[in-house]
Amino acid sequence: MFGLNTDKAFDTNKTNQYRLSIQVSLDGFSFLVFSEVDKKVLASKNTAVKISSPKLVSRHFSDWVNAEPVLKLPYQKVTILIFEEHFTLIPNTKNSELSTELLTNPDRDRFLFQNQIESIDASLQFGVNNELTETVKSLYGNAEWTHPVSLLLDNCPDIEKPNTGVLLQSQNQYFLILKRKSQLLLANCFRAEHSSDLVYFLLNSFRQLGISRNLTHLLVAGTRENNRHLIELALPYFPTVSELHTDYGHLDLAAGINRLHFYLTLNKN
Known part of the structure; x- marks a missing residue:
């Protein structure tokens, strides 16, 4: 199993x-194999594949599995973290109508999921x-689907500066999240083919919301290994930019493994 990182405690008979x-x-x-009892990552592997279209993800995913x-072994729980650009926030109110399908399912070719976000009383x-x-579903039955933005909204790092990006x-x-203290200001996704497009969107977002970049700590991460x-x-x-990562003690296990995946997994309830 080329590229597989394993802890000495990993036991294929106890998955x-x-x-x-x-x-x-x-x-x-x-993928990460995590022990809830020992609170540690026991196995991990990252496979880089450049996929040209979201419609091709399924075929690549099947080939990868x-x-x-290790992915064919039985597990207590399976979580799928998916970077999906179509998402929206829905307030948890009795009168809230779920009329948001046009935003999250514009072509009527998607199955809809919801993640509860405790910190802002929304989904x-x-x-x-x-x-x-x-x-x-055919591989893992009722796996839990989770959007990374929902995890970060509930597990945003504590920052000394007034604003967090x-x-x-x-x-x-x-995917861009902006918060002032505990108040959510923005959670959005955009596409940028060139660096200049990314810079323009970033600066324009701060300008439109009236947020000072000097009073903001910007945390960056991604699905690639080098950010x-x-x-x-x-x-x-x-002025203040750093990589989003966890201080988890077994990061030496993660040589070449995606740190964002570690962060999201270790901060998930």
Whole structure:
């Protein structure tokens, strides 16, 4: 199993006691096997695949699972972290009408999921391509679908500066979260084919919301292994920029493994 990182405690005969977390994006796939009892990652692997269209994710996903024996073992729980650009927030009110399908399912070819977000008393609704949904269901039954933005809204790092920005990259898709203290100001996704487009959208978002970049700590992360280019791109415009990561003690296990996936998995309830 080339590229597989394992802890000495990993036991293939005990996987029904472990949680499997799978990250799905246009940059490829990664998985983590996590022990809830020991609170540690026991196995992990990242597979970079450049996928040209969301409609092709299902086929690549099937090929990837078939090539990884660890993914075919039984697990106590399976979570799918998917970077889906179509999402929206729905307030938790009795009179709230779920008339948001046009935003999250514009072509009527997606299955809709919702993640509850405790910190803002709302749900995040997102759509997943029907073919991918059926593929995952055939492999893992009722796996839990989770959007990374929903996890970050509930687990945003404590920052000394008044404002916090989180910028995630998944190929040409960028997810931006802006908060002032505990108040959510923006959660959005946009596409940018060129660096200049990304910079323009970032600066314009701050300008429209009246947020000071000097009073903002911008955290960056992505589905690729190296996010240094994002930091270098943002530094001329933001005095404080750093990579979003966890201080989890077993990060030495994660050489070449996606740090964002670690962060999202270890901060998930």
